[in-house]
Amino acid sequence: MQNKIQSxxxxxxxxxxxxxxxxxxxxYTIWKTMQSFKEEVGLLxxxxxxxxxxxxxxxxxxxxxxxxxxxxxxxxxxxxxxxxITSFNVLSPNGNETLCVGDTLSIVWEAxxxxxxxxxxxxxxxxxxxxxxxxxxxxxxxxxWKIPTIKKQGKLYRLVVNSTYQSFLTADMxxxxxxxxxxxx
Numbered sequence: 001m002q003n004k005i006q007s008x009x010x011x012x013x014x015x016x017x018x019x020x021x022x023x024x025x026x027x028y029t030i031w032k033t034m035q036s037f038k039e040e041v042g043l044l045x046x047x048x049x050x051x052x053x054x055x056x057x058x059x060x061x062x063x064x065x066x067x068x069x070x071x072x073x074x075x076x077x078x079x080x081x082x083x084x085i086t087s088f089n090v091l092s093p094n095g096n097e098t099l100c101v102g103d104t105l106s107i108v109w110e111a112x113x114x115x116x117x118x119x120x121x122x123x124x125x126x127x128x129x130x131x132x133x134x135x136x137x138x139x140x141x142x143x144x145w146k147i148p149t150i151k152k153q154g155k156l157y158r159l160v161v162n163s164t165y166q167s168f169l170t171a172d173m174x175x176x177x178x179x180x181x182x183x184x185x
Contacts, residue, residue, distance in 0.1 A: 090172050090173060092107065100180075103147050113139065115139075115165050117137060120136065121159070124152075125157055
Protein backbone atom coordinates (compact mmCIF):
# COMPACT_ATOMS: atom_id res chain seq x y z
CA MET A 1 0.00 0.00 0.00
CA GLN A 2 2.89 2.23 0.71
CA ASN A 3 4.16 1.64 -2.84
CA LYS A 4 0.78 2.64 -4.16
CA ILE A 5 0.79 5.86 -2.13
CA GLN A 6 4.34 6.54 -3.19
CA SER A 7 3.53 6.05 -6.87
CA UNK A 8 0.46 8.29 -6.55
CA UNK A 9 2.61 10.93 -4.88
CA UNK A 10 5.14 10.71 -7.70
CA UNK A 11 2.31 10.92 -10.22
CA UNK A 12 0.91 14.03 -8.51
CA UNK A 13 4.40 15.59 -8.43
CA UNK A 14 4.89 14.83 -12.13
CA UNK A 15 1.50 16.36 -12.90
CA UNK A 16 2.35 19.44 -10.85
CA UNK A 17 5.67 19.78 -12.68
CA UNK A 18 3.85 19.39 -16.01
CA UNK A 19 1.29 21.98 -14.99
CA UNK A 20 4.08 24.34 -13.89
CA UNK A 21 5.86 23.86 -17.21
CA UNK A 22 2.63 24.41 -19.12
CA UNK A 23 1.86 27.45 -17.01
CA UNK A 24 5.34 28.87 -17.57
CA UNK A 25 5.24 28.10 -21.28
CA UNK A 26 1.69 29.41 -21.60
CA UNK A 27 2.57 32.51 -19.59
CA TYR A 28 5.60 33.08 -21.80
CA THR A 29 3.43 32.65 -24.90
CA ILE A 30 0.87 35.12 -23.55
CA TRP A 31 3.64 37.56 -22.61
CA LYS A 32 5.22 37.21 -26.07
CA THR A 33 1.82 37.74 -27.74
CA MET A 34 1.24 40.85 -25.63
CA GLN A 35 4.66 42.21 -26.61
CA SER A 36 3.80 41.60 -30.24
CA PHE A 37 0.48 43.45 -29.80
CA LYS A 38 2.28 46.36 -28.11
CA GLU A 39 4.67 46.57 -31.06
CA GLU A 40 1.75 46.53 -33.52
CA VAL A 41 -0.09 49.23 -31.54
CA GLY A 42 3.11 51.31 -31.56
CA LEU A 43 3.38 50.93 -35.35
CA LEU A 44 -0.28 51.82 -35.79
CA UNK A 45 0.20 54.95 -33.64
CA UNK A 46 3.18 55.97 -35.79
CA UNK A 47 1.11 55.41 -38.95
CA UNK A 48 -1.80 57.37 -37.45
CA UNK A 49 0.49 60.30 -36.58
CA UNK A 50 1.91 60.19 -40.12
CA UNK A 51 -1.64 60.20 -41.55
CA UNK A 52 -2.61 63.16 -39.37
CA UNK A 53 0.49 65.04 -40.52
CA UNK A 54 -0.31 64.16 -44.12
CA UNK A 55 -3.90 65.42 -43.62
CA UNK A 56 -2.58 68.75 -42.33
CA UNK A 57 -0.28 69.04 -45.36
CA UNK A 58 -3.13 68.12 -47.74
CA UNK A 59 -5.45 70.66 -46.08
CA UNK A 60 -2.81 73.38 -46.54
CA UNK A 61 -2.37 72.42 -50.20
CA UNK A 62 -6.16 72.45 -50.70
CA UNK A 63 -6.39 75.94 -49.17
CA UNK A 64 -3.58 77.11 -51.45
CA UNK A 65 -5.50 75.83 -54.50
CA UNK A 66 -8.69 77.52 -53.30
CA UNK A 67 -6.79 80.79 -52.87
CA UNK A 68 -5.43 80.47 -56.39
CA UNK A 69 -8.95 79.91 -57.79
CA UNK A 70 -10.48 82.67 -55.66
CA UNK A 71 -7.62 85.03 -54.88
CA UNK A 72 -7.96 87.14 -51.78
CA UNK A 73 -9.04 90.61 -52.75
CA UNK A 74 -11.70 93.13 -51.94
CA UNK A 75 -14.44 90.49 -51.98
CA UNK A 76 -15.99 89.46 -48.69
CA UNK A 77 -17.41 86.44 -50.50
CA UNK A 78 -16.18 85.20 -53.86
CA UNK A 79 -18.39 82.15 -54.14
CA UNK A 80 -20.39 81.26 -57.21
CA UNK A 81 -18.22 83.48 -59.43
CA UNK A 82 -19.48 86.73 -57.87
CA UNK A 83 -17.55 89.28 -55.91
CA UNK A 84 -19.68 90.30 -52.94
CA ILE A 85 -18.52 93.40 -51.06
CA THR A 86 -20.57 93.97 -47.92
CA SER A 87 -19.95 97.75 -48.10
CA PHE A 88 -21.51 97.95 -51.61
CA ASN A 89 -25.32 98.09 -51.35
CA VAL A 90 -28.49 99.56 -52.75
CA LEU A 91 -30.11 101.48 -49.90
CA SER A 92 -33.11 103.08 -51.62
CA PRO A 93 -35.40 102.13 -53.23
CA ASN A 94 -34.96 98.78 -51.55
CA GLY A 95 -38.29 97.09 -52.27
CA ASN A 96 -41.99 97.02 -51.44
CA GLU A 97 -42.51 100.62 -52.64
CA THR A 98 -44.99 101.90 -55.20
CA LEU A 99 -43.26 104.53 -57.33
CA CYS A 100 -45.26 107.06 -59.33
CA VAL A 101 -44.41 107.94 -62.95
CA GLY A 102 -43.08 111.51 -63.16
CA ASP A 103 -42.04 111.74 -59.50
CA THR A 104 -38.40 112.33 -58.58
CA LEU A 105 -36.83 109.70 -56.36
CA SER A 106 -33.49 109.69 -54.57
CA ILE A 107 -31.57 106.55 -55.48
CA VAL A 108 -29.11 105.91 -52.65
CA TRP A 109 -26.25 103.41 -52.44
CA GLU A 110 -23.15 102.80 -50.36
CA ALA A 111 -19.77 101.97 -51.88
CA UNK A 112 -16.15 101.59 -50.76
CA UNK A 113 -14.37 104.96 -50.74
CA UNK A 114 -11.87 103.91 -53.42
CA UNK A 115 -14.49 102.63 -55.90
CA UNK A 116 -14.55 104.82 -59.03
CA UNK A 117 -17.96 104.53 -60.73
CA UNK A 118 -21.28 102.73 -60.37
CA UNK A 119 -23.82 101.90 -63.05
CA UNK A 120 -27.51 101.92 -62.16
CA UNK A 121 -30.20 99.89 -63.91
CA UNK A 122 -33.92 99.35 -63.53
CA UNK A 123 -34.50 95.64 -64.07
CA UNK A 124 -37.71 93.65 -64.30
CA UNK A 125 -37.92 91.59 -61.12
CA UNK A 126 -38.41 88.36 -63.06
CA UNK A 127 -34.96 88.87 -64.63
CA UNK A 128 -36.34 90.22 -67.89
CA UNK A 129 -35.46 93.51 -69.54
CA UNK A 130 -33.39 96.22 -67.90
CA UNK A 131 -33.18 99.96 -68.52
CA UNK A 132 -29.93 101.85 -67.94
CA UNK A 133 -30.35 104.77 -65.55
CA UNK A 134 -26.76 105.97 -65.83
CA UNK A 135 -23.14 105.83 -64.69
CA UNK A 136 -22.16 107.94 -61.67
CA UNK A 137 -19.13 108.56 -59.44
CA UNK A 138 -19.34 105.94 -56.69
CA UNK A 139 -18.62 108.45 -53.92
CA UNK A 140 -21.65 110.52 -55.01
CA UNK A 141 -23.77 107.85 -53.24
CA UNK A 142 -27.08 109.41 -54.35
CA UNK A 143 -28.73 110.57 -57.54
CA UNK A 144 -32.10 112.18 -58.24
CA TRP A 145 -34.02 110.08 -60.74
CA LYS A 146 -37.20 111.11 -62.51
CA ILE A 147 -39.34 107.99 -62.70
CA PRO A 148 -40.03 107.33 -66.39
CA THR A 149 -43.19 106.14 -68.07
CA ILE A 150 -42.94 102.38 -68.22
CA LYS A 151 -44.72 100.34 -70.89
CA LYS A 152 -45.46 97.55 -68.43
CA GLN A 153 -47.05 99.43 -65.56
CA GLY A 154 -47.83 97.43 -62.46
CA LYS A 155 -44.94 95.09 -63.24
CA LEU A 156 -42.40 94.56 -60.47
CA TYR A 157 -38.88 95.97 -60.73
CA ARG A 158 -35.60 96.01 -58.85
CA LEU A 159 -32.83 98.57 -58.80
CA VAL A 160 -29.42 97.12 -59.76
CA VAL A 161 -26.11 98.82 -59.01
CA ASN A 162 -22.89 97.36 -60.38
CA SER A 163 -19.25 98.29 -60.68
CA THR A 164 -15.77 96.99 -61.30
CA TYR A 165 -13.77 97.17 -58.09
CA GLN A 166 -10.07 96.29 -58.02
CA SER A 167 -10.56 94.20 -61.17
CA PHE A 168 -13.59 92.37 -59.73
CA LEU A 169 -17.11 92.76 -61.13
CA THR A 170 -19.52 93.30 -58.27
CA ALA A 171 -23.22 94.12 -58.03
CA ASP A 172 -26.11 94.54 -55.65
CA MET A 173 -29.85 94.93 -56.13
CA UNK A 174 -32.77 96.11 -54.06
CA UNK A 175 -33.70 93.51 -51.46
CA UNK A 176 -37.22 93.20 -52.80
CA UNK A 177 -39.22 94.33 -55.81
CA UNK A 178 -41.18 97.58 -56.19
CA UNK A 179 -43.83 98.69 -58.68
CA UNK A 180 -44.05 101.70 -61.00
CA UNK A 181 -47.53 103.06 -61.75
CA UNK A 182 -49.33 106.14 -62.95
CA UNK A 183 -50.65 107.68 -59.80
CA UNK A 184 -53.71 109.91 -59.38
CA UNK A 185 -52.78 113.49 -58.65
